[in-house]
Amino acid sequence: MSQSIRTADIESFTRHCREHGMKITLQRVAIYRYLMESGAHPSTDDVFQALRDDFPGLSFDTINRTLMTFYQTGLIDIVESRTGVRRFDANMGSHSHMHCVSCGAMFDIDDPLPDHGCLPQADASGFELLGKNVVFRVICPTCRSSEGRSLREGSAWK
Amino acid sequence: MSQSIRTADIESFTRHCREHGMKITLQRVAIYRYLMESGAHPSTDDVFQALRDDFPGLSFDTINRTLMTFYQTGLIDIVESRTGVRRFDANMGSHSHMHCVSCGAMFDIDDPLPDHGCLPQADASGFELLGKNVVFRVICPTCRSSEGRSLREGSAWK
DNA sequence: TTTGTAATTAAGAATTACTCTTATTTAATT
DNA sequence: AATTAAATAAGAGTAATTCTTAATTACAAA
Known part of the structure; x- marks a missing residue:
């Protein structure tokens, strides 16, 4: 790594x-x-x-x-x-991650994503664009397989 | 509102x-x-x-x-x-915001963005896709106009 | 309807993560 | 080498969230 x-x-x-x-x-x-x-x-x-x-x-x-x-x-x-x-x-390249809403884990997305579109308001409104982040909300395989257990058992995220 | x-x-x-x-x-x-x-x-x-x-x-x-x-x-x-x-x-619709890295303010993007592409790894790897969020890193007009001032003056974000 | 039980709640204590203050030190310029 | 604005260390302080415990409640089963 x-x-x-x-x-x-x-x-x-x-x-x-x-x-x-x-x-x-x-x-x-x-x-x-x-x-x-x-x-x-x-x-x-x-x-x-x-x-x-x-x-x-x-x-x-x-x-x-x-x-x-x-x-x-x-x-x-x-x-x-x-x-x-x-x-x-x-x-600082194009970033994409998956966030498991259940356990809070962040997963990298290895494959570079296709372009995610431009920033509509930026130029017109005086914003300077530095970059972009994309986060997909997911339920990860581990949490899917343990679904049905009490929500309370899923402790707060780190 | x-x-x-x-x-x-x-x-x-x-x-x-x-x-x-x-x-x-x-x-x-x-x-x-x-x-x-x-x-x-x-x-x-x-x-x-x-x-x-x-x-x-x-x-x-x-x-x-x-x-x-x-x-x-x-x-x-x-x-x-x-x-x-x-x-x-x-x-729960598609979310897009701009985040000013200098002052920390979050701005809504009013115009709906074009589709931001799909999630490459999801299906294959057993992730369940719930939704997607996009954040553009920007410097907002206010911070641009006050550029040159000391970084220390820019207090921590709220 | 009543009863059983697991889920939910309230209260306050505790924790976590971050930020501020002050005095000192340092990098870059003169 | 002197100057000065920037950066640092240490510890105190703060903001936000989470945990612990005991009491309550919603829902299901009888």
């Missing part, structure tokens, strides 16, 4: 920071590098746990703030949730 | 509950009715505030649990967020 980060990625990261007036700190590089390498959708706490050995001083708050800054400047993405833990993603 | 709820809606609500082994309580009817009539995207607290006069004993927790049960059985939808307040929606 883990991918090695390329020099080109770091170069474009550096360029992005400069363009947005963001200082290039050791912490930011470490956080971005981890997000790129993991290839997953880690939460702030996941990143915190993963980096705490190599960066003992790095705080949860700094990681969370940094990830939000990355998102707000369009460097990374947030995987939709229905509240719960916020998950980040360095893959 | 408010719409009057039809008998047919209550009938299909009743049917849905029976099909999912959910008891039809006064509280559940009141909550569903409010969601249908409001036509908006209320949070749990919005529903709580709106119903507290007519139903003094109805607790926040019951409302939240009920709305989650509705969602988990496919009766209502949750409007995507990137964490913050969870918002519910009784309109």
Whole structure:
């Protein structure tokens, strides 16, 4: 699952920071590098746990703030949730996920989807379009097979 | 904005509950009715505030649990967020919103979007498809015009 | 109708996840 | 090297949601 980060990625990261007036700190590089390498959708706490050995001083708050800054400047993405833990993603390509409404699990959709249409209001109304996320509401195979059990047993999502 | 709820809606609500082994309580009817009539995207607290006069004993927790049960059985939808307040929606048609990554505001897209393609993996893999949500990542007109100001000034989203 | 029982509810405590405040440190510029 | 705005760490604070327990209620079966 883990991918090695390329020099080109770091170069474009550096360029992005400069363009947005963001200082290039050791912490930011470490956080971005981890997000790129993991290839997953880690939460702030996941990143915190993963980096705490190599960066003992790095705080949860700094990681969370940094990830939000990355998102707000369009460097990374947030995987939709229905509240719960916020998950980040360095893959800025077209995103599609399935969300099991029963257990809350998020599944990646491997196959690239066909184009999902354009954004009608954007140009006319002064919105700047950065990207798009698609989430399919589903019931996953596991939940389907255990259907009939009490709803209360299905605990709240993580 | 408010719409009057039809008998047919209550009938299909009743049917849905029976099909999912959910008891039809006064509280559940009141909550569903409010969601249908409001036509908006209320949070749990919005529903709580709106119903507290007519139903003094109805607790926040019951409302939240009920709305989650509705969602988990496919009766209502949750409007995507990137964490913050969870918002519910009784309109189960195709949903599209714009999310300003800078200030966190969610904008409805009025025009119905063209079809967004189908779900490639669903049938083959045993997922049951309930519906689909699309979110466009944007920078809203307000944030565009105030660009250049410090990122720190842009406080966390609500 | 009455009774049995599992589902539902209310209340408040607890938890989770995130955000703010303050003092200190640092990166990039001068 | 000095300057300064930005970034950081630590811990406190907050918002939102969920859990626990005991009481109540809807529905089904007798």
